[in-house]
Amino acid sequence: MINPKVSGKPSVTLLVEDDLCHAQLIMHGLQKHHLDNVVYHVWDGEEALDYLFRRGKYVNREMSPRPDVVLLDLRMPKVDGLEVLKEVKESERLRGIPIIILTSSEAEVDLAQAYEYRANSYLVKPLDLKGFGQLMNTLTGYWLRCDHHPELSTQNEAAS
Amino acid sequence: MCDRNTMNHKIQDVINVDGIRALLESFSQALGIATAIIDLDGTILVASGWRDICTKFHRVCPKTAKRCLASDTVLACQLAKGEKYNIYQCQNGLVDIAVPIVVRGEHLGNLFTGQLLLEAPDRESFRRQAAKYGFDEDAYLDALSRVPVIPESEIKPIVAFLLQLTSLLAEMGLSRIAQHETTEALRRSEEQFALFMDASPAIAWMEDDRGRYVYVNDTWKKTFDFEQDDWLGKAACDLAATGIVENIRDDDQKILATGKPVESLVETREEASTETRYWHSIRFPMESPDGEHFVGGWAVDVTQQKRAEESVRLSAAEWQATFDAIKDAVFLCNVDGDLLRCNRSAAELLGKSPEEVIGQKCYELVHRTTERIENCPVERMLRTRQSEESILPVGEKWFAVTADPLLDENGTLYGAVHSMRDVTARKRAEHERETLIVELEKKNAEMERFNYTISHDLKSPLITIKGFMGLLEEDLSEGNMTGARERMAHIDNAANRMHELLSDLLRLSRIGRVVEPSEDVALEELAGEAVKLVAGRLLNGAIRVDVSPELPHVYGDRGRLLDVLQNLIENATKYMGDQPDPLIEVGARRDQEQTVVYVRDNGMGIEPRYHDKVFTLFGKLTSGGEGTGVGLALVKRIIELHGGRIWIESEGSGRGSTFCFVLPPKEEAINDDKSEGQRQTVGDTPR
Numbered sequence: 105m106i107n108p109k110v111s112g113k114p115s116v117t118l119l120v121e122d123d124l125c126h127a128q129l130i131m132h133g134l135q136k137h138h139l140d141n142v143v144y145h146v147w148d149g150e151e152a153l154d155y156l157f158r159r160g161k162y163v164n165r166e167m168s169p170r171p172d173v174v175l176l177d178l179r180m181p182k183v184d185g186l187e188v189l190k191e192v193k194e195s196e197r198l199r200g201i202p203i204i205i206l207t208s209s210e211a212e213v214d215l216a217q218a219y220e221y222r223a224n225s226y227l228v229k230p231l232d233l234k235g236f237g238q239l240m241n242t243l244t245g246y247w248l249r250c251d252h253h254p255e256l257s258t259q260n261e262a263a264s
Numbered sequence: 265m266c267d268r269n270t271m272n273h274k275i276q277d278v279i280n281v282d283g284i285r286a287l288l289e290s291f292s293q294a295l296g297i298a299t300a301i302i303d304l305d306g307t308i309l310v311a312s313g314w315r316d317i318c319t320k321f322h323r324v325c326p327k328t329a330k331r332c333l334a335s336d337t338v339l340a341c342q343l344a345k346g347e348k349y350n351i352y353q354c355q356n357g358l359v360d361i362a363v364p365i366v367v368r369g370e371h372l373g374n375l376f377t378g379q380l381l382l383e384a385p386d387r388e389s390f391r392r393q394a395a396k397y398g399f400d401e402d403a404y405l406d407a408l409s410r411v412p413v414i415p416e417s418e419i420k421p422i423v424a425f426l427l428q429l430t431s432l433l434a435e436m437g438l439s440r441i442a443q444h445e446t447t448e449a450l451r452r453s454e455e456q457f458a459l460f461m462d463a464s465p466a467i468a469w470m471e472d473d474r475g476r477y478v479y480v481n482d483t484w485k486k487t488f489d490f491e492q493d494d495w496l497g498k499a500a501c502d503l504a505a506t507g508i509v510e511n512i513r514d515d516d517q518k519i520l521a522t523g524k525p526v527e528s529l530v531e532t533r534e535e536a537s538t539e540t541r542y543w544h545s546i547r548f549p550m551e552s553p554d555g556e557h558f559v560g561g562w563a564v565d566v567t568q569q570k571r572a573e574e575s576v577r578l579s580a581a582e583w584q585a586t587f588d589a590i591k592d593a594v595f596l597c598n599v600d601g602d603l604l605r606c607n608r609s610a611a612e613l614l615g616k617s618p619e620e621v622i623g624q625k626c627y628e629l630v631h632r633t634t635e636r637i638e639n640c641p642v643e644r645m646l647r648t649r650q651s652e653e654s655i656l657p658v659g660e661k662w663f664a665v666t667a668d669p670l671l672d673e674n675g676t677l678y679g680a681v682h683s684m685r686d687v688t689a690r691k692r693a694e695h696e697r698e699t700l701i702v703e704l705e706k707k708n709a710e711m712e713r714f715n716y717t718i719s720h721d722l723k724s725p726l727i728t729i730k731g732f733m734g735l736l737e738e739d740l741s742e743g744n745m746t747g748a749r750e751r752m753a754h755i756d757n758a759a760n761r762m763h764e765l766l767s768d769l770l771r772l773s774r775i776g777r778v779v780e781p782s783e784d785v786a787l788e789e790l791a792g793e794a795v796k797l798v799a800g801r802l803l804n805g806a807i808r809v810d811v812s813p814e815l816p817h818v819y820g821d822r823g824r825l826l827d828v829l830q831n832l833i834e835n836a837t838k839y840m841g842d843q844p845d846p847l848i849e850v851g852a853r854r855d856q857e858q859t860v861v862y863v864r865d866n867g868m869g870i871e872p873r874y875h876d877k878v879f880t881l882f883g884k885l886t887s888g889g890e891g892t893g894v895g896l897a898l899v900k901r902i903i904e905l906h907g908g909r910i911w912i913e914s915e916g917s918g919r920g921s922t923f924c925f926v927l928p929p930k931e932e933a934i935n936d937d938k939s940e941g942q943r944q945t946v947g948d949t950p951r
Binding site: 123125126128129132178179182207208209210211213214229230231232233234236 | 712716717719720721723724726727728730731732733734735737738754758874877
């Protein structure tokens with residue numbers, strides 16, 4: 105599902121989330137606060153890797169613009185979030201992209217593993233709608249407006 | 265002074281002086297001449313019939329007395345030169361005759377006679393002598409007139425008599441000396457004998473032919489506490505205090521009868537004493553010169569030795585008993601590996617008697633090789649001279665083997681104490697423990713994963729419910745009833761999902777806890793039941809299920825195996841995809857001696873790389889959709905609990921899936937303890 109919201113120079117967010125309802129909650133939060141944000145949603149880790157490495161149906165660059173930030177769920181069918189994280193951070197081309205783990209898991213082992221694989225942030229899904237809104241606001245506010253990270257594509261420089 | 269033959273005898277010792285005195289007094293009275301016996305020191309022992317001229321004048325006035333003594337001595341000295349007798353005129357003018365008393369060549373003294381004159385005296389010269397020494401002349405001359413005058417011719421028979429007398433005296437003296445010497449020798453000999461006997465550490469005694477003690481030594485008396493001679497003449501049996509056992513009498517009779525000595529160990533026990541004393545005794549016959557018969561005896565107290573021997577014997581027996589009581593096999597061998605001795609356990613380990621083992625090489629017997637075992641602790645100990653230990657396999661068993669040095673009194677290594685303890689059971693237990701630990705670690709990891717997935721997967725629908733409550737509220741406030749219905753559907757869905765998850769988890773947890781006894785299960789019948797249970801999912805026959813009549817009988821927990829088939833069939837119904845003619849087959853095939861049971865579908869299939877993932881808890885390959893990801897984890901768990909194996913055969917997307925499993929045959933079912941089969945192997949001994 106692709107939900108572009110164009111305003112000025114949109115930043116690109118890749119949402120990797122297998123749960124439709126959770127995806128809706130996240131989108132709701134993003135849309136409410138950040139209209140200049142384009143969100144690409146993929147359903148599992150395999151699809152996320154296809155997108156990021158431009159494979160399969162994402163071979164075309166137009167279909168898979170380089171994201172400014174990736175919101176990554178951990179537990180997903182087929183390839184899970186940690187594997188996606190690992191492969192992205194091992195890739196020279198992709199490792200500069202901030203990867204934010206957004207999961208319902210509060211397990212110590214997940215947190216440790218995520219940071220070991222060099223996740224940029226680890227967020228736990230909040231238990232209500234308001235919480236989602238606030239979290240998304242803070243998140244994009246920080247990662248899309250404040251944070252500087254390498255290999256930003258030229259058209260996004262002005263926005264940051 | 266003249267030479268003196270200084271022997272031990274004194275004249276009074278060898279001659280009965282009193283007897284002689286009476287004889288000489290009679291002689292003097294008869295002949296009217298004086299006699300005397302004077303020893304070589306000049307001591308007058310006998311004097312009779314002495315003349316006044318001597319006793320009242322010459323031997324009174326110191327000057328003349330001095331001349332008397334000088335005369336006596338001169339006379340004696342001349343006799344000492346071997347004269348038989350001597351007649352001489354004394355310095356005071358009288359004539360004396362001396363005869364020596366010689367006993368066994370020893371000149372002991374002299375017999376004197378004299379104080380006489382051979383012819384009428386020259387009165388004038390005596391008068392002058394009286395004047396010179398201040399004697400009363402008249403009295404002196406009167407005394408002179410009473411001096412007998414005996415002509416020389418008459419002197420001879422007197423001398424002859426005296427010679428015979430001295431000769432007799434000498435004979436008497438000789439026999440007296442001889443008697444004295446014999447007595448002395450006897451006394452000494454007896455004293456020496458007594459000293460010797462009394463100093464002897466052995467008790468010694470003599471009995472007469474009726475068993476009465478005639479002699480016992482001091483040691484005997486001290487031993488049996490006799491201070492007086494109350495033992496004398498009593499028989500051993502009368503002397504209860506000695507506690508001598510009365511078999512001795514018989515022996516004594518035998519000794520007297522045969523004339524042969526008897527050597528024996530005799531026990532004595534004193535009255536009111538529990539302590540037995542042991543004697544090494546030798547008894548022998550004796551015959552006195554006058555034909556009397558005695559039994560002599562010597563006995564040495566050997567109680568200490570006896571006790572020491574007993575203690576040695578006892579400690580040897582104790583040592584052997586202890587050695588044999590040790591359950592480890594213990595060998596003693598020399599440095600060449602020759603076995604010196606072994607305990608019972610060791611003999612039993614080798615299946616031989618201890619006698620057969622001794623002298624053999626340890627490595628030949630134990631390891632059945634002619635080469636020494638290089639890493640054997642014995643070999644190492646021979647190099648290090650210290651206790652060595654190893655755990656070594658021998659045949660199918662394991663032994664804790666130790667070797668300790670055997671040193672002689674000089675500290676020279678001469679052998680080894682070599683022990684072997686069967687540690688097979690311990691080894692096996694260790695192995696089992698390690699296996700259990702690995703299993704437990706696996707289980708723990710699984711448990712951790714389980715907890716973590718549960719917390720995650722249960723939380724997911726909760727997030728949805730709470731989040732969508734928020735969206736619902738927004739919709740309601742906006743009056744968006746279509747949206748609200750949609751939100752509520754999602755909330756309901758999430759709640760159902762939680763319920764489904766919880767019930768699946770409950771089923772899963774039951775598998776580990778509830779174990780029914782295994783039984784023979786006809787799978788065809790079981791598959792039929794499973795199909796009935798999932799009938800609701802078969803879309804009124806739109807999905808066909810074929811159950812093969814070839815399905816085998818298996819051995820296991822019927823209820824759990826029903827779960828397996830039910831879950832596999834249910835799983836197949838869930839992933840039919842867009843298959844227009846869905847078919848599920850339950851069947852079996854032979855594959856490498858095993859019967860493989862399978863549930864095959866013609867649904868969406870699974871890519872090979874995800875085959876393992878589907879069996880993990882909550883491991884799903886699709887987002888959303890049906891199922892909780894518990895079913896296949898549960899199936900795998902049941903199969904593994906039965907000791908079986910499960911896997912997937914699928915060529916990938918759209919090509920259908922086959923879930924296959926094998927279960928072990930009844931005789932290999934996991935309830936059997938496989939290790940129990942191998943008992944009583946080499947060297948095992950019943951204990």
